[in-house]
Amino acid sequence: MDLEFGEKYETLRAQARDFARSSWPLQGDEAKLPEREQGILWKERAIAAGFLHRTVPAAYGGGGLEPDVLAETVIRQELDEAGVPHRGSMQGTHMLVPTLLECGTEEQRQAYIRPTLTGVMRWCQGYSEPGSGSDLASLQSRAVVDGDEWVINGQKIWTTQATEAEMMFGLFRTEPDAPKHGGISYLLLSMDTPGIDPRPLQMMQGGLDFCEVFFNDVRIPAANIVGKRGEGWKVSRSTLKHERMLIGDSTGSRKSFEGLLELARNTPRDGRPAIEDPHIRQRIAELEGYVTAREWAVARIISAVAQNDDMKVMDDMLMAKIASTNVTQMTAKIAIDLLGDLGLEEPSGDAIVMGYGGTDAASWVSQYMTSLSGAIAGGSSNIQRNIIGERLYGLPRDRRPEGH
């Protein structure tokens, strides 16, 4: 056991820190560009300098380096610390790109990966439908071939950032006579194609972060399929795998724990800071147990992955999503109790956030509600409980009605 990263990685860390500090914020005329364009400029430079998307092949616009989870960890720590815009649309960089690298054609990789990495091309995910949530493979939106085009009709829902994204990757039923899982294809759509109508759905905290998307005779090129016809389910599995890993990151847990401490310091209770209240101290100290457990579970995962020993940490990997969701929700619950009657005030404007957004009261009210999304997005916690029971403890699969 050695918790030091060692000279090689500390050197890399110092380089990443220097880069982060000298490259952001942008200076001069560049600083006057719209926020999004600044982000794209910075990402281009970060990729060129080897600090972003390192393992994506250089031919497709990445760093072309061998996977090195330790290098990625120290770099991410420094980029997080410096507050640079390295976290873009995860749907594209963490779900679509790995999928294209595994299953895409050369033309698709050339066309989509580079602009996705820089943030020029943002993606939304067309998976869930009104009638198909956890039972995703029952989806009914269909695509039929007409000449050299797919014609798409149907509806998607819970589509994050569908109004902003330039592109969508999604699952559509293309072989209606095939068995459930075998009749689906993985298609790529430009969101400005006529017939696509994304409509924002208001979430309970007031935000408009996700949408329902209607398809009315939407025509896209026949070549916009990843993998073969009817193999979309298989193609999508690699994507979901990446999403679960993504949500299992622990940096957010510590950050919102620190935010909670700040809230407890700043919240008066009987004329004293609430953090001096023995009951509050107990609750926060118990929460720190969960936060710390997450951090060392992640350290264990990272170390094993670095040694190509993933199987040894399969338990922690499969539990990461629920464990992380639990921590986020516990943090928000303590926060709302600290707020007391401030929790009665409806958040507005910038305080309508998705996830941890800051230490002001209204952001915590948002967070109290949006922390629930972790148990739903990217595969519900109850489905994940099935997976844990089945894969780690040999419990039987659920009985399913015939044909499912």
Add this chain to the structure above:
Amino acid sequence: MDFTLTEEQELLQETVRGFVANESPATAVREIFDGERSAKPALWKGLVEMGIAGLTVPETHGGAGLDLLDAALASEVLGHFAVPVPFLEHTLTVTALIEGGGSEQQSHWLPRLANGDALGTVALGEGEDTWQPTHWTARFENDVVTGTKRYVPAAEKAGVFVVGIAGGGLALVDASAAGVTVEPMPTVDRGRPLFTVHFENAAATELASAAAQRVLDAGLVLLAADSFGAADRLIRMTADYANTREQFGQVLAQFQGMKHQIADMAVDVVPTRGMWWYAAHAFDQKMAGAGRAAALAKSHVTDRAQQTARQAVECHGGIGFTWECDVQIWFKRVMQDRLLFGTPERLRENIAATGGW
């Protein structure tokens, strides 16, 4: 960055596991619970022969010279099999001597502790959750100790006591000294009985007082590891039961209510493994915040283990509530791990204070 176990550490766990799986099956532990006998001396003797008694004793004194992390890995296995041996108290006696002993004390006791000639134990708490050095009131003056210590493990068989004294220090008492009286007490965890020990002007030598907190911290880590192993076992016992017991024409595990309850037990417990790994490592490296990491690990792991033990009883239904069911053995193991050396609530007071908030 390498937060993994070495091959040697994995081998250590395998070796201990191989031995206790054979020599300490649940049926053997049950005989102790049923009052048919006390722990077989051969069990501890066998572990001593494997080098477990001297695991952390320096090689110059006849031990293996390993770290607290290695001892914690052994604790995990012992907890998993609910092995009724005095590993915790013995190892902490070694810690006290390493951290606070003079060369004479060390060269007298460490070789005997390493080869199992003497069993060591720690007499710290005095009742009413007085596990912190600041709580201790036993008097040490003129080379004798006077006071009463409660919840002392393995006192009956101990050859040497590490005694917490007023002012927060430690003293060493030979069990054969005049004025030492050991009084058994009924103990919930029958596998690891506790005792009340009276010291009445018992001859003693002092240990360096800085050792006191280190002994407690090491104890917190070992208790966390033990309860992790026990909780892991409880989850597996519950899964096995749910995979076997049938109701409504199918095994219980076929019901999502049961399946999800087992998954939740696992999500509570399994991710805590790294906590006690880290706490042990921080102790070994004498890192800043090592004591706080130990308190975090002990309070969190044992709380999660206790909750899991309660769920395990529930999942076993009526049988889970009986003396006959083995769940009680691990349930009580976890109870003792959680309450010994301070409740989670008391430890969290320290966590808050040392967190700068």
